Amino acid sequence: MNEVLQVIRQHRSIRKFKNIPLTGEQVDAIVDAAQMAPTSAHMQPFSIIGVTDQGLRKKIAVHSKNPSIEECGYFFIFCADLHRMMLAAGPEQQEKMGRNLSFSYFYQTAVLCAALALQNANVAAESMGLGTVIIGGINEALPALDEWLGLPDFVIPLVGLAVGVPDELPEQKPRLPRSAVFFENRYDPDLKAKVEKYDQEIEEYYGARTNNKQKASWSGKFIAMLDKDLPLGGYTEYVKSKGFDLK
Amino acid sequence: MNEVLQVIRQHRSIRKFKNIPLTGEQVDAIVDAAQMAPTSAHMQPFSIIGVTDQGLRKKIAVHSKNPSIEECGYFFIFCADLHRMMLAAGPEQQEKMGRNLSFSYFYQTAVLCAALALQNANVAAESMGLGTVIIGGINEALPALDEWLGLPDFVIPLVGLAVGVPDELPEQKPRLPRSAVFFENRYDPDLKAKVEKYDQEIEEYYGARTNNKQKASWSGKFIAMLDKDLPLGGYTEYVKSKGFDLK
Incomplete structure (x- = not known):
């Protein structure tokens, strides 16, 4: 290499x-x-x-x-x-x-x-x-x-x-399996099983690592982060205030 | 290196x-x-x-x-x-x-x-x-x-x-001078002279290169590209159609 x-x-x-x-x-x-x-x-x-x-x-x-x-x-x-x-x-x-x-x-x-x-x-x-x-x-x-x-x-x-x-x-955080990110000719419409397997892997990684141990899966973190109303409209207002209308 | x-x-x-x-x-x-x-x-x-x-x-x-x-x-x-x-x-x-x-x-x-x-x-x-x-x-x-x-x-x-x-x-295309891209602590409000100098450099490069010779400065290309009404609203409609409301 x-x-x-x-x-x-x-x-x-x-x-x-x-x-x-x-x-x-x-x-x-x-x-x-x-x-x-x-x-x-x-x-x-x-x-x-x-x-x-x-x-x-x-x-x-x-x-x-x-x-x-x-x-x-x-x-x-x-x-x-x-x-x-x-x-x-x-x-x-x-x-x-x-x-x-x-x-x-x-x-x-x-x-x-x-x-x-x-x-x-x-x-x-x-x-x-x-x-x-x-x-x-x-x-x-x-x-x-x-x-x-x-x-x-x-x-x-x-x-x-x-x-x-x-x-x-x-330590290095494990990445998504290649087969859940890289597709030949067509996106895989059935990724759920691959994501669930990766969730287990990440949960084990977070539980085993030396620093900042936590109990969380990959998807679980995003569900916790996003299953509530986030005040993100302010960021768009900022972007628009700088001239980017996003029309 | x-x-x-x-x-x-x-x-x-x-x-x-x-x-x-x-x-x-x-x-x-x-x-x-x-x-x-x-x-x-x-x-x-x-x-x-x-x-x-x-x-x-x-x-x-x-x-x-x-x-x-x-x-x-x-x-x-x-x-x-x-x-x-x-x-x-x-x-x-x-x-x-x-x-x-x-x-x-x-x-x-x-x-x-x-x-x-x-x-x-x-x-x-x-x-x-x-x-x-x-x-x-x-x-x-x-x-x-x-x-x-x-x-x-x-x-x-x-x-x-x-x-x-x-x-x-x-050939490699000359980049903007570092001093027009990289600033210490504060953006340079007076970049125009640097851009004009770079425009000359690019015009010489386009005129001298082996393939695809043309008469154009860096800024001149963008003025020619953008000084008319571009139909770009369709791209935003596409982005929104995929779920990104850009609110």
């Missing part, structure tokens, strides 16, 4: 970091890797904020309820960004372009391309022996986060990427 | 393939890599369809206006998938869960996680000496594609990934 497949195969999220900042070379290599990701129509519709100000990191950590943001060796925020594509246009063109970019199609494209860049960054960091964790919880800091980072319309912070020298080596 | 950074650094999209199918081992390594990507709350909200039926590939290629789909060594379709998470729930729970999952927050999360898996697949393929191209044009085959692949509600085909033995080595 080549070195790339090995690095990918060894992935686990790291949430405990040694108190060692990343070097400038490491940061550059991670950003360069992100920029080399494929991108729809060469749009490159993402931006990366490197949060080096300790006060700002602390504020984001508190609002996101995630200490890794403060404790990691370097903290990146990956944003979907359709703002830059409009800068060379005149005001009237910008208005029409903005109307087109506000469709959900471009929102989807920007999120997808930002994630391709993010995963390149992630794999690049891991290839240098660093640990990483992607932090979705930064949306808990919205809309204030937008002001702190000075993000204009059509720029949305999606997730954080905390990187650092690992201070733990957690 | 380690092997991982080298593979990432050497990326270019490959659209011409030798007539050599992928081996089963190559396909497995690519899918395994996709499954090892990080994922929000261990949701793994994506599915991968391997399209091996030549008639089906031809149909998708024609509708997507993209011959690589038919000519590559193997053709994957990456889907956002929130369907599998609900299978173990009872009908009433599923209804409530579906309401929560229909928010744009979960749509964004599923697209983002599917793209993380996609980029792992992409890098894995490239590490084995294969060439790849991500094909957004499969959405031109919607909604028929959904029927051909048997995709249920909450499963949306996002992009294709054509993989094969490269039969070309195109």
Whole structure:
């Protein structure tokens, strides 16, 4: 197995970091890797904020309820960004372009391309022996986060990427069986038995692991999470407030 | 520079393939890599369809206006998938869960996680000496594609990934300058000069490259693409028809 497949195969999220900042070379290599990701129509519709100000990191950590943001060796925020594509246009063109970019199609494209860049960054960091964790919880800091980072319309912070020298080596969580994820020519309409078997496997994993033991199946966690009314409309309002009408 | 950074650094999209199918081992390594990507709350909200039926590939290629789909060594379709998470729930729970999952927050999360898996697949393929191209044009085959692949509600085909033995080595397209994408602590409100400089660089690149010479700047392409009324509402209607209300 080549070195790339090995690095990918060894992935686990790291949430405990040694108190060692990343070097400038490491940061550059991670950003360069992100920029080399494929991108729809060469749009490159993402931006990366490197949060080096300790006060700002602390504020984001508190609002996101995630200490890794403060404790990691370097903290990146990956944003979907359709703002830059409009800068060379005149005001009237910008208005029409903005109307087109506000469709959900471009929102989807920007999120997808930002994630391709993010995963390149992630794999690049891991290839240098660093640990990483992607932090979705930064949306808990919205809309204030937008002001702190000075993000204009059509720029949305999606997730954080905390990187650092690992201070733990957690077990790997078993993935869904390949046969429940990968299908030849046609989606399998009868996945329930496979999911139930995986639920058992995950329940055993959670019961046996060293840290954070719990009694839960894979499906059980989502039923517990989603079988109530979640206040998620606010997130859509936020997305719309940034210019993405999702028409 | 380690092997991982080298593979990432050497990326270019490959659209011409030798007539050599992928081996089963190559396909497995690519899918395994996709499954090892990080994922929000261990949701793994994506599915991968391997399209091996030549008639089906031809149909998708024609509708997507993209011959690589038919000519590559193997053709994957990456889907956002929130369907599998609900299978173990009872009908009433599923209804409530579906309401929560229909928010744009979960749509964004599923697209983002599917793209993380996609980029792992992409890098894995490239590490084995294969060439790849991500094909957004499969959405031109919607909604028929959904029927051909048997995709249920909450499963949306996002992009294709054509993989094969490269039969070309195109030049690499220059990326945006790092200083126009990566910011320390705060977004740069004054990017216009950097974009204009990059526009010149891209115009020179398009004018000088061996194949498909053209006179166009980076911004100029987007102004030409977006300074008219695009019929993109149909894509949102499709997304909503699959259960994602984007409330």
